[in-house]
Amino acid sequence: xxxxxxxxxxxxxxxxxxxxxxxxxxxxxxxxxxxxxxxxxxxxxxxxxxxxxxxxxxxxxxxxxxxxxxxxxxxxxxxxxxxxxxxxxxxxxxxxxxxxxxxxxxxxxxxxxxxxxxxxxxxxx
Amino acid sequence: xxxxxxxxxxxxxxxxxxxxxxxxxxxxxxxxxxxxxxxxxxxxxxxxxxxxxxxxxxxxxxxxxxxxxxxxxxxxxxxxxxxxxxxxxxxxxxxxxxxxxxxxxxxxxxxxxxxxxxxxxxxxxxxxxxxxxxxxxxxxxxxxxxxxxxxxxxx
Numbered sequence: 001x002x003x004x005x006x007x008x009x010x011x012x013x014x015x016x017x018x019x020x021x022x023x024x025x026x027x028x029x030x031x032x033x034x035x036x037x038x039x040x041x042x043x044x045x046x047x048x049x050x051x052x053x054x055x056x057x058x059x060x061x062x063x064x065x066x067x068x069x070x071x072x073x074x075x076x077x078x079x080x081x082x083x084x085x086x087x088x089x090x091x092x093x094x095x096x097x098x099x100x101x102x103x104x105x106x107x108x109x110x111x112x113x114x115x116x117x118x119x120x121x122x123x124x125x
Numbered sequence: 126x127x128x129x130x131x132x133x134x135x136x137x138x139x140x141x142x143x144x145x146x147x148x149x150x151x152x153x154x155x156x157x158x159x160x161x162x163x164x165x166x167x168x169x170x171x172x173x174x175x176x177x178x179x180x181x182x183x184x185x186x187x188x189x190x191x192x193x194x195x196x197x198x199x200x201x202x203x204x205x206x207x208x209x210x211x212x213x214x215x216x217x218x219x220x221x222x223x224x225x226x227x228x229x230x231x232x233x234x235x236x237x238x239x240x241x242x243x244x245x246x247x248x249x250x251x252x253x254x255x256x257x258x259x260x261x262x263x264x265x266x267x268x269x270x271x272x273x274x275x276x277x278x279x280x
Contacts, residue, residue, distance in 0.1 A: 018163060019153065020161055020162060021159070021161045023177075025160075026160040026173070026178060029173065031169070038151065039151060039154050051150075052148050054152070071144060
């Protein structure tokens with residue numbers, strides 16, 4: 001009744017749980033650490049650590065970001081450490097972007113260094 | 126296309142999975158509405174939303190939102206202020222809400238200030254219930270909101 005509607009029949013065992021979301025109207029005054037997948041369209045005033053992270057155009061993180069896979073279309077005020085990083089045209093990073101593989105779209109701003117590390121440099125979990 | 130890209134290229138790099146494939150699990154949530162603190166997450170600090178928030182994980186801190194749903198396995202240690210509050214999980218702290226629903230799986234320890242209140246059969250509520258004079262959420266959640274001056278200073 002008040003529960004979430006049942007999903008259509010499918011093999012749920014292989015379906016990942018819903019990603020954590022920080023919506024545009026949410027401000028988190030804390031670290032967001034330990035999510036599997038995380039979408040940030042709002043503001044996080046603290047560090048972020050997750051396996052895969054999407055930072056939307058309106059997303060803003062005021063702290064360090066650690067991820068295995070990361071796409072940034074918003075703003076990060078802090079260092080970024082990730083295995084694979086994609087910066088979209090509206091991305092803005094004030095900090096160093098440590099990566100094993102990086103894609104930078106024209107228009108993206110990185111106010112910091114872009115050090116390369118061999119694959120596997122990001123600790124899991 | 127011919128402008129600034131990494132020397133390491135933007136194609137698949139041997140030994141790496143392409144970033145978009147790695148991001149596939151997170152893409153599934155892109156079109157969802159509202160915020161979600163998922164079950165594996167623990168937040169130590171405050172959450173402040175003008176929209177809809179669902180907590181399935183753990184929050185040690187205060188929550189202010191327009192609507193808040195606390196999932197069955199969720200745990201909140203802190204105060205809650207929202208227009209509509211649906212509790213299915215465990216809450217320790219003061220709940221201030223316009224419409225408050227304490228579901229049959231809920232365990233609430235703390236006072237409840239409400240305009241309308243429902244406690245389903247089986248729901249546990251240990252605390253005092255007080256009727257609020259106002260349904261004005263700005264007033265209801267005033268204590269959990271950061272001060273405007275503080276917000277401005279943060280930028």
